[in-house]
Amino acid sequence: MLELAIGIILGCCALGAGTAMIAGIGPGIGEGNAVAKACEAIGRQPESRSAVTTTMLMGCAVAETTGLYALVIAILLIFVAPGYLVNILMNTLGR
Amino acid sequence: MTHNIKQPTDPRFALKDRLLLVGMALPLVTGMVLKALFVPPANGIEISGAHIFLTVKLPVLGDWPITETQVNSWLVMVTIFFFCRWLTHGLQPEGGTRRQHVAEWIVEQTDGLVQSNMGDYFKDFSPFIGAVLALSAFSSLISLLGLFPPTSDINVTAGWALLVFFLITYYKMKCGPLHYLKSFGEPVAFLAPLNVISEFATPVSMAFRHYGNILSGTVISVLMAAALQGLTQLLLGWLPGFLGEFPFFRIGLPAVLSVYFDLFSGCLQAFIFAMLTMLYVAGGFPEDDYKKKQAKKKIRNA
Known part of the structure; x- marks a missing residue:
């Protein structure tokens, strides 16, 4: 039974990640839109290239934040959560 | 104007030059030696955090682990210190060496960046912004040498973000604590809880952004290396002896990824961290109200 329980924990952690x-x-999608619009803007006004590029990179970085939250959660689920949860299981079983 | 650029030929100058260069390279070599001696080599897909070199027992604070992150941070700081000394030693009012022009260019660029993003009131911020840029960029670029980048440890980036949070709050409080508290009730009073949350979300998102970007690069590099090793064994595993075990595909190919994840992403994240610092600090500062207050004070004193 214990193997099954640990297996479920590992599998669910991977699924969650x-x-x-x-x-x-x-x-x-968001960054793609931003870059597309930046390309349009540069095409219309090639002289404002550096300003547009800087602003676009800034916007991309901010838009990326949600993705990075997900990445942090996924990494926690893969590398931290299994050990933690198995420890809890062992403690409840008293081993 | 090439005729008045003259290289100093003083032997002491050249000696100092070499000493500073050695001072720049020595911390990095130390880091590599420390890593080779103490950090166990990773086998296969194994992504671990910073290696703990030793744990110091302190009377009040409890155990204090000395990790790879701290050691590498200090090594990076020493490198930057000697780099700056090397760029700026023997400055001349006219002409000057190529190094001097690079130093001037860096200072001018940083000044321009701060001036255009923060305005005149904050123009003294440029050394701080330059320091943030340099520390962040060098900390990430250290992974090119195979060392553990301090920025892929959340404690480092969270510390920087906390510093920025204190700066933001300090400049928001410039008009007095009452004005600061009132700013949470805008635009409508019942949105105050959301404003408080967004206040605390700023340092969290800054820390996670920098940490996540550098860490994801490391993770993808490790996965790529493992995948290439597997591919080599699959395709060239029939070769006799040593040749069958040698990961041929791992030569050169990961470098292509490294250009993006280590070089581009590291520099970009440093730039973005500095940029966000500037925007948040300058954006949170109530400039108009502060000027009004100063003007009122002047009238009262007169």
């Missing part, structure tokens, strides 16, 4: 990274869609 994978599910958390669905959040990667958001920044992908």
Whole structure:
């Protein structure tokens, strides 16, 4: 039974990490839009290239934040959560 | 104007030059030696945090682990110190060496950046912003040498973000604590809880952004290295002896990724961290109210 319980914990942690990274869609679409608009702006006004690029990179970095939250959660789920949860299981079972 | 650029030929000058260069390279070599001696090599897909070199027992504070992060941070700081000394030693009012022009360019760029993003009131911020930029960029770029980048430890970036948070709050309080508290009730009073949350979200998001970007680069590099090793064993595993075990595909290919994840991402995140610091500090400062208050004070004193 214990193997099954640990297996469920590991599997669910992996599933959770994978599910958390669905959040990667958001920044992908958002940054794509930002870069597309920046390209349009540079095409219209090539002399404002450096200003547009700087602003775009800043915006991309801010838009990326949600994706990075998901990444941090996924990394915690893969590398930290299994050990923590298995410890809790062992403590409840008293071993 | 090339005729008045003359290289100093004083032997003491050249000696100092070399000593400073050694001072720049020595911390990095020390870091690599420390890593080779004490950090156990990772095998396969193994992503661990900073290695703990030793734990110091302190009377009140309890155990104090000395980690790779702290050691590498200090090594980076020493490197930057000697780098700055090397750039700026033997300055001349006219002409000057190539190094001097680089130093002048750096100072001018930082000044311009701060001036254009923060305005005149904050123009004394440029040394701080330059320090943040240099520390952050060098901390991330240290991974090019195979060392553990301090910025991929959340404690480091959280510390920086906390410092920035204190700065923001200090400049928001410039008009007095009452004005600061009132700013939470804007635009409508019942939004105050949301404003408090967004106040605390600023340092959290800054810390996570920097840490997450550098860490994701490390994770992807490790995964890529493991994948390339597996691919080599699959395709070239039939070669006899040593040749069969040698990971041929790991030569050169990870460098392409490294250009993005270590070089570009490291510099970009440093720039973004400095940029956000400037925008938040300058944006939180109630400049108009502060000027009004100063003017009122002047009238009262007169």
